[in-house]
Structure formats: C-alpha cells, structure tokens
Amino acid sequence: MTNRRVSKPVYVGDVKVGGDAPITVQSMTKTDTRDVAATVAQIKGLEELGCDIIRSAVPDMEAAKALGAIKRQINIPLIADIHFHYQLALEALNQGIDCLRLNPGNIRDPERVKEVVLAAKERDVPIRIGVNFGSLPPVGGIGQTRGFSRLFDMVNRLPKAGHAAEGEYSIVDHMVATALWEISLLEELDFDLIKISLKAFDVPTTVEAYERLAKMVPYPLHLGITEAGTVQSGSIRTAVGLGHLLYQGIGDTIRVSLSGDSKEEVTAGYDILKSLNLREKGVTLVACPSCGRADIDVVKLANEVDALVKSLDTTIKVAVMGCEVNGPGESKDADIGIAGGNGRAIIFRKGVKTKVVPEAEMLTALMAEIQAIMAEQEAEGTTASAS
Numbered sequence: 001m002t003n004r005r006v007s008k009p010v011y012v013g014d015v016k017v018g019g020d021a022p023i024t025v026q027s028m029t030k031t032d033t034r035d036v037a038a039t040v041a042q043i044k045g046l047e048e049l050g051c052d053i054i055r056s057a058v059p060d061m062e063a064a065k066a067l068g069a070i071k072r073q074i075n076i077p078l079i080a081d082i083h084f085h086y087q088l089a090l091e092a093l094n095q096g097i098d099c100l101r102l103n104p105g106n107i108r109d110p111e112r113v114k115e116v117v118l119a120a121k122e123r124d125v126p127i128r129i130g131v132n133f134g135s136l137p138p139v140g141g142i143g144q145t146r147g148f149s150r151l152f153d154m155v156n157r158l159p160k161a162g163h164a165a166e167g168e169y170s171i172v173d174h175m176v177a178t179a180l181w182e183i184s185l186l187e188e189l190d191f192d193l194i195k196i197s198l199k200a201f202d203v204p205t206t207v208e209a210y211e212r213l214a215k216m217v218p219y220p221l222h223l224g225i226t227e228a229g230t231v232q233s234g235s236i237r238t239a240v241g242l243g244h245l246l247y248q249g250i251g252d253t254i255r256v257s258l259s260g261d262s263k264e265e266v267t268a269g270y271d272i273l274k275s276l277n278l279r280e281k282g283v284t285l286v287a288c289p290s291c292g293r294a295d296i297d298v299v300k301l302a303n304e305v306d307a308l309v310k311s312l313d314t315t316i317k318v319a320v321m322g323c324e325v326n327g328p329g330e331s332k333d334a335d336i337g338i339a340g341g342n343g344r345a346i347i348f349r350k351g352v353k354t355k356v357v358p359e360a361e362m363l364t365a366l367m368a369e370i371q372a373i374m375a376e377q378e379a380e381g382t383t384a385s386a387s
Helices: 036-049 061-071 086-094 110-123 171-188 203-214 231-247 262-275 298-309 327-332 359-386
Strands: 010-012 015-017 024-028 053-057 078-082 099-102 127-132 194-199 253-255 283-287 316-321 336-341 344-349 352-358
Touching: 024 262, 036 053, 036 061, 036 262, 053 061, 061 078, 061 086, 078 086, 086 099, 086 110, 099 110, 110 127, 110 171, 127 171, 171 194, 171 203, 194 203, 203 231, 231 262, 253 262, 283 298, 298 316, 298 336, 298 359, 316 359, 336 359, 344 359, 352 359
Parallel strands: 024 053, 024 253, 053 078, 078 099, 099 127, 127 194, 283 316, 316 336
Antiparallel strands: 010 015, 336 344, 344 352
C-alpha cells in the first residue's frame, strides 16, 4: 500500500476527517426524516455498530426543521443531505447540523450557493461537495440555471472512463469540472472547510475521477460507489472500487451505498477497511471455505460464530477452521481459533491448543475463551491507563 494522500482535515462535529485521522465509516438513514422517533431509533442502532457519522435526507422544510430534534438525541455527527433547494440548507444550519452535503448538479445558482456558504462559515460547519453521475449539471451548463432542460442534459452521451478518444470530453472530465466549479466558489469566499465526493455506479469512472481530483486539491475525499446495489452485489462493487482507491492512499471517509439495512452498510464499510488493515474495530472473522477434508459443517459453524461475535465491542480476530491442514496455522494469526471435526473441536489461542471439547459444547467453549480475552484486554487497558 502506498502512503496515504495528505489532506487538509476538517471536523464534522467532533469527528476529524482527513489529515492523520482514521478513515471514518458513514451511513445514511432510510427513515422519513420527518419521523423523528423512527430516525433517532435507526441512528441509535447504527451507533451501536460503530458508525462514525450519519447523514439524513432533507426533502422538504418539515424534514429540515426536524433535524434539531434528531441531533439532540444522538451521539454521532449529523449531516444534512440537500438537493435542489438552498433554503433547506439554511434551515438545516439553523437546526445545528454538523455538516452540509450540497449537490452542484442541482443547486447551480452561484448566488444561492454563496448564501449557504456564508451561513456555514459563520457557524464553522463544513460542506461536502457531493458530485453524483446521476445528477450532474447539463453539459455546458455547470454553474448555470437557465436555458437547459434536465431531460436533454447530454450527460449520458459522454464516454465513460476508458472509452474516450484522445482529447474527447468524458464523464470523468465533467465530474471533475463540476467539483472544481463549486470548490472555486467556496475558496473565493475564503471557505476551506470542504470535503468532496465524485460518485458513479460505474467503478472505473468513479476511480478515475477520484484519482484525478486527488492530485488537484488538498481537501479530504468522501468515497463511495453510488446506488451500488443489493447487499451482496453492492458490497462487492463497492469493495472493488473503494479498495482500489484506498490501497493507493486515497480516501478519508467512506459510505457503502446498499439497497438494504443501513447496518449492512456500516458492517461492509468496516470489513473493507479491515481487509486493508486501515481500521481495527470489532471482530474480524477468518473462516475456511470448506472442502472434502472437512469433518464438520464449516459454513454453518462460521455463520453461527459470526452471529455470536459480530456485535461484540472488542478488537479481536477469530478463526473458524474445518480441519487440521490450515486450522492451527491460521489460528497463529488469530487471537482465538476453533477447528472442528469427528465430533469434537479444538480451541486455539494464537495457534496454541488450549482445550478439546465435544462438538455440542464448542460454541459455548469458544465464547468463554473470547470473553476471557476481552477481560484480559480490559485489564491491560486499565493497567495502561493507571501507569
């Protein structure tokens, strides 16, 4: 992995994004923002999973006015997602939100943008410039509000990444130009509390857009693949795109956009970061795929273990193996491991066998060992704090 791109940090509430801060994981509520109780309940569930930042849609003024009540009841920073109507951004700021997301594709009047920026500047609230392929300004219409029809914007006729002839204006060019237009507006007002995203469903287009802009501006980048799909296919698509960028050191905060429970987005986000050793939060599960050597239903065992440990508030690696070929070896790299077969299971700690238990007792024995490790971790933390 290359060194991480240096970016100018901003604070979303009390969460640092960019600079030397850990890469943060975001999600977005899927409730009606006007339903304060339902929205707060969903955010509370995401907080328990370790979600760092949450964003809520603001489709109308009633939703904007609900943001204050939501923010007062949650513990993580709240971002207002604004499209079309600058007045909603102003009201969201009045409600005390921690960050604005503005779409330069559908709020294109420079004077309206400036009005929002000045209000954000008064409150030291950062702005994410959120460029999305699905809502780009018309070709030739960046920063213009008249003379263009949304039905004939010509965007879909632009070539995607890898398909443009030399010198041909592409989707990537249009995405980057859109971002730079709004960046220049903010900079002219001496406003630099900026984050940027350039999302598309097409992975090569998204990757190229981020790669190009990363070399041009100092601001932190919010990574995502827009409308990625279902939990399974969307997680894969996002992991491919974001993994490519993160491995290059590009990216400061991420969201996995899935057609599913927001909790799946947070889980997938941390799994992506953990796979690149960028965040160590929660349990990392190592499991063999099973084969003809296995004397136990490894898939069933892995799923059972995953269900037991996924909500644990600890940093620990658990290995689930089906035979003696890789079991002990993989367990050397795990804090705790289990290898099952022939009616019994072997429990390992750092590859060292600690006990052999009947198959019927293996999950209970494994959880007892994990609880013991967590107690040791807590004691070590207390000792370190006292010293």
